[in-house]
Amino acid sequence: MNGQITRNPKLAWREVDGEMVIISPEDSQVHELNETASLVWKHAEGKTLDELVEKISAEYEVARETARADLEELLAALGEKQLMFVSPEAKG
Amino acid sequence: MEPVDNCLPLQISIGSVPLSLFIREAALLEPATRRYREFRHNSENGFPVVLKKPEVVLKKPEARTQESGEFSYLLDDARLILRAQDAEFHGVRHEYALDSLLRILLTMVLLPQRGFLLHGATVVRDGRAYIFFGRSGAGKSTVASLSPKGSVLTDEISLLRYSNGCWQAHGTPFWGEFRAAGQNRLVPVAGLYLLKQAREERVETLDARLALRALLPCVLFFASKKYEHETLLRTLLGLVEQIPCHRLHFRRNAEFWRVVAA
Numbered sequence: 635m636n637g638q639i640t641r642n643p644k645l646a647w648r649e650v651d652g653e654m655v656i657i658s659p660e661d662s663q664v665h666e667l668n669e670t671a672s673l674v675w676k677h678a679e680g681k682t683l684d685e686l687v688e689k690i691s692a693e694y695e696v697a698r699e700t701a702r703a704d705l706e707e708l709l710a711a712l713g714e715k716q717l718m719f720v721s722p723e724a725k726g
Numbered sequence: 727m728e729p730v731d732n733c734l735p736l737q738i739s740i741g742s743v744p745l746s747l748f749i750r751e752a753a754l755l756e757p758a759t760r761r762y763r764e765f766r767h768n769s770e771n772g773f774p775v776v777l778k779k780p781e782v783v784l785k786k787p788e789a790r791t792q793e794s795g796e797f798s799y800l801l802d803d804a805r806l807i808l809r810a811q812d813a814e815f816h817g818v819r820h821e822y823a824l825d826s827l828l829r830i831l832l833t834m835v836l837l838p839q840r841g842f843l844l845h846g847a848t849v850v851r852d853g854r855a856y857i858f859f860g861r862s863g864a865g866k867s868t869v870a871s872l873s874p875k876g877s878v879l880t881d882e883i884s885l886l887r888y889s890n891g892c893w894q895a896h897g898t899p900f901w902g903e904f905r906a907a908g909q910n911r912l913v914p915v916a917g918l919y920l921l922k923q924a925r926e927e928r929v930e931t932l933d934a935r936l937a938l939r940a941l942l943p944c945v946l947f948f949a950s951k952k953y954e955h956e957t958l959l960r961t962l963l964g965l966v967e968q969i970p971c972h973r974l975h976f977r978r979n980a981e982f983w984r985v986v987a988a
């Protein structure tokens with residue numbers, strides 16, 4: 635899992651007090667991200683998982699292994715909800 | 727205003743949006759004239775809305791904004807087609823369908839003008855508007871019924887719009903249980919109150935995120951494009967950054983004013 639991470643381009647979103655409020659225009663479903671997920675939403679766009687792990691572990695003084703495990707879990711959850719994707723082409 | 731198909735318009739204004747309704751059928755024009763009597767407004771610049779016979783081809787139920795910018799919405803057998811310069815209502819058989827399509831039309835026209843419709847009662851007190859909002863059954867009509875006569879701008883659909891440097895609540899002809907004609911005036915907004923039935927009167931202040939989360943399900947919204955939702959989010963955030971938003975716990979009696987006005 636090291637493809638490029640992208641937000642679902644169809645979604646409308648705004649940051650409110652550091653947390654993301656996201657609307658899916660197709661069904662008007664509203665999603666709210668917690669602080670951690672909001673952080674990923676803000677910083678992950680266009681990055682690979684490796685790059686994101688590097689950034690998060692450096693900025694928040696978290697062990698890389700811990701950051702990677704948490705990020706993989708989070709990205710999987712965001713993917714399930716069709717909020718963020720990890721592009722399959724670049725998986726290595 | 728020039729006649730369309732030899733039909734003179736019924737000219738109204740809702741939320742400071744002038745509309746010229748071209749209604750050919752007397753069976754519909756009469757109840758519409760009665761229904762919107764408090765919102766009559768002579769203007770040369772009313773946005774033309776032409777009522778037409780039912781169409782037979784288009785039957786797609788979803789809201790749709792095309793690349794050209796034309797928006798269309800099918801509601802039961804009636805359809806709204808909205809373009810930049812005018813709108814058409816097809817297959818409107820009674821005043822209630824007309825009322826519903828007008829609401830949808832207004833949500834679209836108001837969207838780029840920092841305005842929107844909200845499931846809420848608007849009550850004026852000391853020259854300022856209090857918006858009590860919530861989904862069906864939340865207590866909007868109850869709040870309206872517990873408020874002094876003449877102070878209620880609507881018991882069902884509130885219209886909020888940013889103009890002249892502040893947020894204003896406009897009266898609407900869209901009523902619920904009260905079935906009143908409405909009042910066509912605008913009043914600065916004092917506060918927003920999400921209704922929650924409880925055993926005591928209490929006001930709980932909501933931060934911007936909670937306020938946005940409370941408002942979103944109560945906004946009448948029919949658009950389906952990303953930029954339209956972004957515009958709505960921007961508008962609502964602008965509102966909650968300027969106007970305090972609360973959750974109002976209340977017992978369905980007039981005691982709630984004690985905590986609202988405090």
